Amino acid sequence: MFGRKTTRATIFAAALGLTLGLSAGPAAAADTIKIAVPSPFTGSAAGYGENVKTGVVLKLEEINAAGGINGKKIEAVYLDEQCEPREAATVSSSIVNDPDIVGIVGHLCSSAHLAGLPAYVREGIAAITPTATNTTISSKSKDEAGKAWSFRNVYRDDFQGKFLADYTDKVLGLKKVAVFYENNDYGIGLKDAFIKEAKALGLTIVGEEAYKKGDQDYTPQLTKLKGAAPEAMFIAGYYPEGALIADQAKKIGLNVPKMGADGFDNADYVKLGGAAVENTYLTAPFLVETAGADAKKFIDAFKAKYKRDVDWMSANAYDAAGIMAQAIAKAGADRAKIRDYLASLDSPEKGYKGVTGVNYFDANGDCLKPAYVKVVKDGKFVPAPKQMN
Secondary structure, three states: OOOOOOOHHHHHHHHOOOOOOOOOOHHHHOOEEEEEEEEOOOOOOHHHHHHHHHHHHHHHHHHHHOOOEOOEEEEEEEEEOOOOHHHHHHHHHHHHOOOOEEEEEOOOOHHHHHHHHHHHHHHOOOEEEOOOOOOHHHHHOEOOOOOEOEEEOOOOHHHHHHHHHHHHHHHOOOOEEEEEEEOOHHHHHHHHHHHHHHHHHOOEEEEEEEEOOOOOOOHHHHHHHHOOOOOEEEEEOOHHHHHHHHHHHHHOOOOOOEEEOHHHOOHHHHHHHHHHHOOEEEEEOOOHHHOOHHHHHHHHHHHHHHOOOOOHHHHHHHHHHHHHHHHHHHHOOOHHHHHHHHHHOOOOOOOEEEOOEEEOOOOOOOOOOOOEEEEEEOOEEEEOOOOOO
16 A cells, blocks of 8 residues: 555465564554654754653553543654654654554644644644644644644744743833844744734844854854844753753853743753753743642642652643543544544533643634743742732
8 A cells, every 4th residue: 555565575474474564453453542643753853852751641641540531541643753843754754654543742842843744634644732832833734625634732933933022021111132042944934923023013123143052152143143232132042052051151241131932931941951941031831830639630630650849841731632532432542533523622612621721723723822921040940029910
């Protein structure tokens, strides 16, 4: 079916009941329901991938301990795409060509999710991303009939970038901002939204500089930005580069408050950056301190299992896995019916009530979620003293 040649060795192996690396077949499939979890499990973004995996593992363990879905265990297939579009395209092909996989929780990075979407739309399998925020996903997730095949239980970059600009102006009272962004879908989307809102508010963008993933020396760009005398610096990117940028900014005397988005929300940002990342403000869609009673049970279970505090990606992944499991339970292990069920969660009344709040989707598969602000103080992420409603 997939272009595998029938050889003498294949026939001999089949006669002996061997599989030559193929799946276990209908007998195994009858006992389990598979979902794919494509995410970075190696490379610079592996810390994020681990966060997503912890949330999915915890939710699936709970479901299976309670009897599974209609008597069947639900199994996650974890696929490493390193947050790289080329790897994500390869992984997406393997997902759509595995008939046992009925839904997807992922991808993590916007660029990887966008790279996987053409296969998911073409072959008709729904994906829920707990973390990909780029606005382009909304338009790219639809087929010719206008049906969305990508859903997300996280806010978009246009909302997040606008929110950060509002917070910089209305809460922090800072008027002159330098912008340093990673030259990818995530960084550009955040940068554009932030600058648009900042200018509408009357803030001054004193300079814009770009960098590439994996860069090590940011001194030339930072020196240029320092010369413009900013009162704050917005860094639109992920934590590995963000920590290096903060450290090098401190070394050249660019000691201003730093603004970041959810890509900075990882414990390694603080570990890597040390004292240089103090006074970094960042957005997050989930705060333990504001969680409701239902979330407390999840938070306690998470800490008991993983011996660390809950991060927002784990919480969102926990809910994304729960949404997918509910869709399978209600609609059956059928790719098209799962998509239709997800699309039916289109209002607060119909939404999935999770630990991160009520999850429901508009016609583009996007959700409405509030944003919270964290700040690094004394080597830890803590809720910012002032939140915005």
